[in-house]
Each structure stands twice: as structure tokens, then as C-alpha cells.
Amino acid sequence: MHISHGRSGQPSEQRTATFTGTVHLDPVMMVPGVMINTVIFTPGARTYWHRHPGGQLLVVTAGTGGDVVWAEPGEEHWHGACGDSLLTHLAVSHGTTEWGGEVGESDYTAAQP
């Protein structure tokens, strides 16, 4: 049994590679094959395209209410904030993330609600 009181104790880190815009990450827990982080995206910020060999669960904790998202193993995807709002989510990532390229402005704009 592994218990984390919200964070692992490792310092929060600002992420730059494989992210667009301002993104901060708080490590919560690592267990074999599973990495759990709290991630904060400022408006306009997002990940690059990527895949998780074992899939990924996102639990939105701020920005929109209570959404839970499952990305299938190997499914190429990205996530991030809207242009005018923050996003915080818990990310539960199964397997080593395989990163692709940046999400272009047109793809990002097309995804706005």
C-alpha cells in the first residue's frame, strides 16, 4: 500500500520540453509502471501530442467540474487549458510516455469549446 498526502515531497517543477505555454507539475506518487502527477496549465498551455503504452487517466480537479478522461493505451492525444481558463488535473500515466510534436495553433484553436 502506498499513500501520498497529495504530493510525493519532490519539488514542484515547471515543465518546458514537450509542453506549450506555462505548465507546472507536482509529483504525487510513483509505483512500478504508474506515474501520478498533479499538473497545472495556465490559459493557452497544453501538452505536446503523446501516447501512453498502458493508457492514461485524467481527473480534472479545477477548471471544469469533475471530468474524468481515459486515453486508451497507445492513443495519440494531448490535453491542456482553454485559452481563457486554468486547468488542473491529476494525471495517472501507465507506462513510459512516448512524446510526439507540438500541438499547432490551428489544432488548438479548433478544440476550443
Place this chain on the structure above:
Amino acid sequence: MHISHGRSGQPSEQRTATFTGTVHLDPVMMVPGVMINTVIFTPGARTYWHRHPGGQLLVVTAGTGGDVVWAEPGEEHWHGACGDSLLTHLAVSHGTTEWGGEVGESDYTAAQP
């Protein structure tokens, strides 16, 4: 990609078998091999002993602040509220739950903080 806006649309259900006390469950999402539920425990309520073949992630959303718990694949465990407080958590269960017996009062009392 599967997206749930907090719940799957199935009705909330009160759970009796394999639970002690008053426990309500809201299905959030089911994907192959993974079952995600929001579970509310009233004071004193708890699960029976059980194991998850692929492990289980709990994300506490009310009752204590922000705790994240990982139960190893096959690890026998239980979870529930304290005697004097509510508990709400998101439960991400990998594989079909294998249920054991009820958690006795002495075990429950010994686990109080």
C-alpha cells in the same frame, strides 16, 4: 478516448453486500479492465476486505485532503470512513474485485487515527 462528466449516467446505488454501514456509489466510467466509481462512506462505514488483481488507485476528494492511495495488485485491504467523519473517494479498480469477509470492529477501531 472516453470522457465522463463526473458520472456515467447510471443511477447512484446504495451498496450493502461487501460493505458495512451506509455506502453509496456513483458509477463514473468503465473501460476494459478498469472500473471507476465515486464512493461515499458515512461515518463508520467501510468496505469488506478485498483484493484487486491489477491494483486499485483511490483519490480522496472529501473527508481528508487530497490523499492518493495505491493498493498493489492482489494486496488484501479495505477502506472506509473514520468513526466521526464522511469519506468520499474516487476508486479506480483494475481487474475484477475479489471480495473477502467483513472488517471486524477491533480491526476497524485499531485503524482509527
